Amino acid sequence: MLHKAAQVAVTETTYREAIREAIRDALKRDERVFLMGEDVGRYGGCYAVTKGLLAEFGPKRIRDTPLSESGFTGAGIGAAIGGMRPIVEVMTVNFSLLALDQILNSAATIRHMSGNQFGVPLVIRMATGAGRQLAAQHSHSLEGWYAHIPGIKVLAPATIEDARGMLWTALEDPDPVLIFEHIMLYNMTGTLSPDAGPVNIDKAVVRQEGRDISLITYGGSLWKTLEAAASLATEGIEAEVVDLRTLRPLDDATIMASLRKTHRAVIIDEGWRAGSLAAEICTRIVEQAFWDLDAPIGRVCSEEVPIPYPRHLEEAAIPQASKIVAAAKALLKRA
Amino acid sequence: MTATTNKPRLSRSHACDLLKQMIRIRRFEDKCAELYTQEKIRGYLHLYDGEEAVAVGVIPVLEKRDRIVATYREHGHALVRGVPMKTALAEMYGKREGCSGGRGGSMHMFDQATNFYGGNAIVGGGLPLSVGLALSDQMRGQDNVTACFFGEGAVAEGEFHESVNLAALWSLPVLFVCENNLYAMGTALAISESETNIQRKAACYRMAAEAVDGMDVIAVEAAARRAVAAIRQTGQPYFLECRTYRLRAHSMFDAQLYRDRAEVEAWRAKEPILRFRSWLEQSKMLDPEDLTRIEAEVAAEIADAVSFAEAGTWEPVGELTRFVYAEKTA
Numbered sequence: 001m002l003h004k005a006a007q008v009a010v011t012e013t014t015y016r017e018a019i020r021e022a023i024r025d026a027l028k029r030d031e032r033v034f035l036m037g038e039d040v041g042r043y044g045g046c047y048a049v050t051k052g053l054l055a056e057f058g059p060k061r062i063r064d065t066p067l068s069e070s071g072f073t074g075a076g077i078g079a080a081i082g083g084m085r086p087i088v089e090v091m092t093v094n095f096s097l098l099a100l101d102q103i104l105n106s107a108a109t110i111r112h113m114s115g116n117q118f119g120v121p122l123v124i125r126m127a128t129g130a131g132r133q134l135a136a137q138h139s140h141s142l143e144g145w146y147a148h149i150p151g152i153k154v155l156a157p158a159t160i161e162d163a164r165g166m167l168w169t170a171l172e173d174p175d176p177v178l179i180f181e182h183i184m185l186y187n188m189t190g191t192l193s194p195d196a197g198p199v200n201i202d203k204a205v206v207r208q209e210g211r212d213i214s215l216i217t218y219g220g221s222l223w224k225t226l227e228a229a230a231s232l233a234t235e236g237i238e239a240e241v242v243d244l245r246t247l248r249p250l251d252d253a254t255i256m257a258s259l260r261k262t263h264r265a266v267i268i269d270e271g272w273r274a275g276s277l278a279a280e281i282c283t284r285i286v287e288q289a290f291w292d293l294d295a296p297i298g299r300v301c302s303e304e305v306p307i308p309y310p311r312h313l314e315e316a317a318i319p320q321a322s323k324i325v326a327a328a329k330a331l332l333k334r335a
Numbered sequence: 336m337t338a339t340t341n342k343p344r345l346s347r348s349h350a351c352d353l354l355k356q357m358i359r360i361r362r363f364e365d366k367c368a369e370l371y372t373q374e375k376i377r378g379y380l381h382l383y384d385g386e387e388a389v390a391v392g393v394i395p396v397l398e399k400r401d402r403i404v405a406t407y408r409e410h411g412h413a414l415v416r417g418v419p420m421k422t423a424l425a426e427m428y429g430k431r432e433g434c435s436g437g438r439g440g441s442m443h444m445f446d447q448a449t450n451f452y453g454g455n456a457i458v459g460g461g462l463p464l465s466v467g468l469a470l471s472d473q474m475r476g477q478d479n480v481t482a483c484f485f486g487e488g489a490v491a492e493g494e495f496h497e498s499v500n501l502a503a504l505w506s507l508p509v510l511f512v513c514e515n516n517l518y519a520m521g522t523a524l525a526i527s528e529s530e531t532n533i534q535r536k537a538a539c540y541r542m543a544a545e546a547v548d549g550m551d552v553i554a555v556e557a558a559a560r561r562a563v564a565a566i567r568q569t570g571q572p573y574f575l576e577c578r579t580y581r582l583r584a585h586s587m588f589d590a591q592l593y594r595d596r597a598e599v600e601a602w603r604a605k606e607p608i609l610r611f612r613s614w615l616e617q618s619k620m621l622d623p624e625d626l627t628r629i630e631a632e633v634a635a636e637i638a639d640a641v642s643f644a645e646a647g648t649w650e651p652v653g654e655l656t657r658f659v660y661a662e663k664t665a
Contacts, residue, residue: 034474060474066504071463071497078467081452082402084474086467101494105457106464114445114453115436116658150659174661 010191018160018192019049019125019181022167023087027057030085033171036063036072037089046091047127047186073099073124077107077176080122085171090126093142093180107176108151122176123167128156129220129270130318131184136306139314141270143180143219144277147247153177154247155201156219160190162245165199173201180247182220182270201246204254210238213328214258216281217268218244221319225268228324239328247277252284259289266298266327268319273301298327345553350620353552355629356395357387357608360411362633363420366641367410367427367441371587375644376427378440379456381408385550385582388607389514390415392555393482393575396563400450402472402481404465407442407456408514412484418446420636421643430647437650438658458519459492461485462511466498469507473570480566482510487533487576488519496536502572503540509572510562511537514549516581521593537574549577550607582606 013021026033035050041064044051054062065072069090076088090096096103103124111119130139147154155170155177157163163181170177207222208229217225222243229239242258244250259265265285269278278299285297300319307317364382371380383390390411394403405412413423418434426433427441435445435454443454452468455461465483472479489495490513502509513533517524524531537544543565547558555577562573580602584591591599615621 066497066500068493068497068501070494071466071501074460074463074494074498075467075470075501078452078464078469079471079474080467081464082468082471082475084471101457101460102463105460106455110445110453111661112658113435113439113443114447115433115438116661117435117445117447118452119661153660 010193012189013160013192014186014190015160015163015181015188016047016049016186018164019167020051020053022164023050023053024056026087026168026171027053027061029168030171032083032085033087034061034063034084035087035089036065036076038065038067038091040064040089045089047183049181049186050089069095069098070102074102074106076122076124077102077110077120080120080176081110081118086122087167087171088122088124090124092138093126093128094137094140096124096126096142103146103152103176103178104149108149111175112151119174120176121171121174123170123179124176125179125181127183128180129182129184130302130307130314131220133309133311133314135309139307141302143178143247144269144271146178147277147280149248151175152248153201155179156245156247157181158185158219158222158243158245160188160192161196162199164192164196166201168198169201177201180219184220202249202251204242204244204246204251206240206254206258207243208239208241210240210262212238212262213264213266213332214240214242214262215266215268215324215328216242216244216255216258218247219270221268221270224319224321225324227321228328231321231325232328237328237332250281250284252288255281255285256289259285260292263292263294264331266300266324266331268300268324270302270318272304273299274304276301295331298331300324300327345620347620350615351625351629352395353391353556354608354611354615354621355633356391356415357552357611358629359420359633359636360387360390360414361608363414363424363637363640364410366637367424368587370427370641376441377429378442379407379586380427380441381586382583383408383411385602385606386514386516386579387411388552388555388611389512389549389577389579390484392552393510393512393559396556396559397480397482401479402450402452402465402468404452404461404468404481404483405454406458406461406485407454408486409444409454409484410441413444413446413451416446416451417449418444418451421640422446424640424644425647428644428647429649430644431650432643432647459485459489459494462489462494462498465509466501466507469502469509469572470505473505473507478508478567480508480510480563482512484512484514486519487513487515487517487524488522488527489513490533490536491519491527499537499540499542499572499574503542506570507572508566508570510559510566511572511574513574513576514579515576516579518581518585518594520585521589523593534574534576542572542574544574544576546576546578549579550605550610552607552611580605
């Protein structure tokens with residue numbers, strides 16, 4: 001214990017704590033920043049992300065809201081236009097549909113529609129994804145839908161560094177930024193450098209290099225993909241893992257650079273397959289790197305069902321390492 | 336008119352201003368309708384004919400620093416607020432000289448210089464925005480008022496209830512102005528609301544609320560003065576239900592199958608410009624020359640606006656995707 005404490009170079013933390021630290025940091029750095037959402041204060045946040053912040057920053061800056069997603073999201077838009085830097089927390093992506101009018105019809109349109117007179121520097125955070133047996137109204141991955149919308153930016157931090165670092169960069173952005181936090185990552189532990197700070201929000205990153213196939217993913221699926229890559233490695237297949245990080249705008253350059261190296265790709269996306277972000281990436285690869293492909297592009301997405309409650313069905317509905325391995329091997333055999 | 340009962344000191348020049356503003360809106364929109372038939376203006380065009388007393392009664396009561404959120408029937412609000420008629424019309428032409436750069440059109444007039452935050456074509460969509468603008472003022476200790484205009488149709492939307500509740504709960508300086516013209520497009524209030532007394536809905540959120548004759552510009556102005564004074568004093572929101580009527584069709588595509596011509600004619604007899612003008616004439620506060628002068632000034636302003644819009648330019652297609660996001664300042 002003493003030996004470990006003496007090192008102090010890195011701290012043990014969780015994805016949840018990293019986000020909380022990012023919020024604390026933002027609240028301290030900029031008095032225009034405040035947080036509002038359902039149960040963010042007294043309850044401490046549905047996923048305990050904001051626990052303790054009310055006591056530290058008070059009820060003006062940590063605002064519990066009524067269950068009025070459209071109302072408080074729209075209030076965040078208005079406050080952003082009025083000069084504040086609000087962070088709106090929506091409890092889960094399914095509930096964000098109640099605020100979709102404000103996100104799409106106001107936040108995403110006002111700058112363009114007003115001829116650049118008004119911008120909306122707003123950050124909206126929400127939980128996304130399946131894995132906790134929360135069934136068909138709390139488990140979906142709709143970040144791909146949001147990535148369809150011009151006028152907003154969409155982030156999916158998959159690592160503790162990104163959980164810590166993306167928020168501040170998002171708050172400095174003059175346009176609305178949505179941050180999707182996968183529910184299965186909140187308890188993820190890891191280390192964080194004491195000087196960890198803001199990170200870019202416009203670049204994908206190669207999390208693992210490889211030459212045989214590109215596995216392109218984001219968010220909660222990153223870790224399943226890395227697990228799949230490790231499994232493939234035992235069979236002599238070197239997979240490259242690309243973490244998109246930002247779903248809108250997509251970093252085409254990093255995707256295509258990986259493709260030109262490996263000539264094969266599987267896209268792993270917890271959204272439903274039809275009309276998915278995976279479909280968009282697939283199309284971009286075909287448009288931009290078709291002649292570099294040695295095999296059809298594979299996709300591992302969620303099955304076309306509402307996410308079911310029982311564990312075995314939930315697991316069957318969403319991407320898993322075994323499915324990623326199978327998809328990768330299928331492409332390599334065919335190649 | 337209620338002026339006699341409320342006894343505000345209605346000066347002759349102020350009376351002329353009010354009349355002129357209403358005439359400005361009416362004549363401007365008559366011209367817009369004409370330009371629509373000439374296909375100079377396209378898309379939807381929602382006219383304010385009959386409701387002018389609301390914008391004219393409320394908006395001049397506000398200070399320059401205050402904020403305005405309006406609906407897709409917002410030409411009148413924009414004009415009264417001080418958005419130049421020529422940039423408003425250029426916007427309706429879709430010209431880049433328009434108040435939103437031509438990007439928004441009739442339903443989406445924005446103007447930073449006058450704190451005019453649109454032009455929102457989602458019924459009820461402007462209410463949360465106004466709550467947020469007021470929240471930013473409250474958090475920064477600024478005593479601005481945000482005036483939010485919306486129709487009675489918006490009252491059926493969840494966003495209405497969410498916003499009115501938030502404003503009352505958080506003591507936000509919003510002046511909610513419901514322009515109750517009795518029809519949400521073609522659906523009458525009586526067949527869409529169980530409680531048709533709109534101000535009661537706001538009152539049950541513990542907000543000061545009153546209904547006023549929205550065809551009476553003096554009554555509207557008096558109510559707006561009370562409301563704005565109360566908001567500045569208390570920081571609390573205030574709700575004004577202005578009972579009015581839309582004399583023209585909902586938009587240019589509306590055959591008006593849902594109401595009788597007789598009903599429209601009955602309301603036309605109560606229309607705010609004729610009513611105010613007649614009262615001023617009876618009170619010897621308006622000379623025929625005043626009216627002639629007002630009409631001439633308005634006609635000249637409209638002619639200028641038409642020339643300006645006609646001479647306006649189209650945004651190059653190459654700029655189509657500008658301002659989806661902020662441009663980096665290099």
